[in-house]
Amino acid sequence: MKERRYVGIDVGKRTYAMAVIGKAGAVTHSNGKTSDAGRAALWKKLQKTDKVAIEAGNMAFIMAKEILAQVGCEVVVLNASRLALIYGSMKKTDKEDSLKLARIIEQFRDDQLPSVPLPSDQEMRRRKLIASHSRAVKLRTQMINTLHGLFLHQGITTVVAKDLATTENREAAVKQLTGLEREEAEWTLEVIEHCEKRMVRLDKHMAAERKGDKQIERIMEVPGVGPVVSLAFVAFLGDGSRFENASQVSNYLGLVPRVDMSGTIVKYGGITKRGNKYLRSLLVQASWAVMRSKQGSALKERYEYMTVVKGLGKKKAIVAIARRLAELLWTLLRSGTDYEPRKFTGPSKGVPVEKIVTEALAS
Structure with missing residues (x-):
């Protein structure tokens, strides 16, 4: 042998x-x-x-x-x-x-060993779709910002970036430009159009991937979690079985703070930002969607408690919510259970969070 x-x-x-x-x-x-x-x-x-x-x-x-x-x-x-x-x-x-x-x-x-499981062919296909979608979205955003800059070059400040979100608005706004800026803007419109066509095609591919997938359907029941977020989460975490607990998931996604230990002094820094950057940004976007939703949830109540009562900055609070959201999605995948809305109990037993937040706002 x-x-x-x-x-x-x-x-x-x-x-x-x-x-x-x-x-x-x-x-x-x-x-x-x-x-x-x-x-x-x-x-x-x-x-x-x-x-x-x-x-x-x-x-x-x-x-x-x-x-x-x-x-x-x-x-x-x-x-x-x-x-x-x-x-x-x-x-x-x-x-x-x-x-x-x-x-x-x-x-x-x-x-x-810090080993990484080999992704299945399905997971690799889904990851490629997510990566393509990320590139298309990023390029579209970049081109819209470039287009907005052309208006500023000619001193037109009445047009803001959000006004250029639709084809109709862009074409109407570009008529205000003249000279080289007009020529550059018309070329930029073509690039944006190609990006949007690519995104439509990718949306169809991703819809086909989601169809009939019980895991994706399960986590899409969570407020703020849309088609792209759900597909990306399952593409990179599978059924969640390779993680032993929710903390490992947060660490894998880079949503945990850096820890600097020296003697008896422990300092916490920004998040590690390990793992897939696009999935992490999608979870943050999903968390903001939860905050804008009229539907109540424990995550929304936790955010209000952190920002209103504890005085934590909104950006730091939303990253903390993204971590909680990731852990919730993993729990649903791992347990195979459906999402059930719950209340955030907070640190004060017996005192409703709504009352704590209301009193803090009134003070």
Whole structure:
């Protein structure tokens, strides 16, 4: 029987570096391209008894699935942001990183590793849809802001960005421009139109993904959680089974504060912002939607308590609500139960939160 080898693969955009720890700790290095032919050559270097470590990423997921299918050896996908051993080193090269990945799986048990589950084909498809939607929305917003700037260039201050949200308003407003600004504005209108057409098409794809999905339907019952938020949440968290508790979910999404501990002094900073940035922003947007909703909810009451009674800033409070919202959605996914509206009890037992808020506003 062949002795187990520990293999670390550091993946770049076009190339990879591989380190193999073999018999008696002997280390060998190799590299290659991440093209189809390059990956096929890599599989021939691996053995079925190998244990492979690879950093998480789109190409890493592709390569990990191919290794499982073509070689059949064990593959561990690691969260690079939590590998202090790699990023804490003063010397950082692809060759060095691949060796450190191999050392990590050689020296640590699986339950000690910051491993990332391989997403299913369905999850990957949904993540790509969400990413495409994010790019289209971002470009549309950027172009509307550019269009608004053209009005300011000609001293027209009566037109504000929100007036340019619809095609009719944009076309009517552009007639006020002249010269080069008018020409630039007409080109910008075409870009915005293409973005909106792309968004419509993506909406149809996402509607097809949501159709008949009980998990998505379940979390869409929560106030503020719309079609895009629900699909994105399930795309990145699946059924929630890989998380043991709600705190792990908040940490995964980067909605927990940074903690700086020095002796007996503990300082809390801004949120870590780990995980998917777009999903995190969607949860914040959903939280604002909850605040604007006429429908009461524990999240809305908690926000009012934090801002009115405790005096917390609105931006900090809404991030705290986004964290609570994420934990609520995970709970519904994990338990398989339907959403039921509840009241926020607050820290004062027996005293309705509405009364606490009302008294605070009156004082």
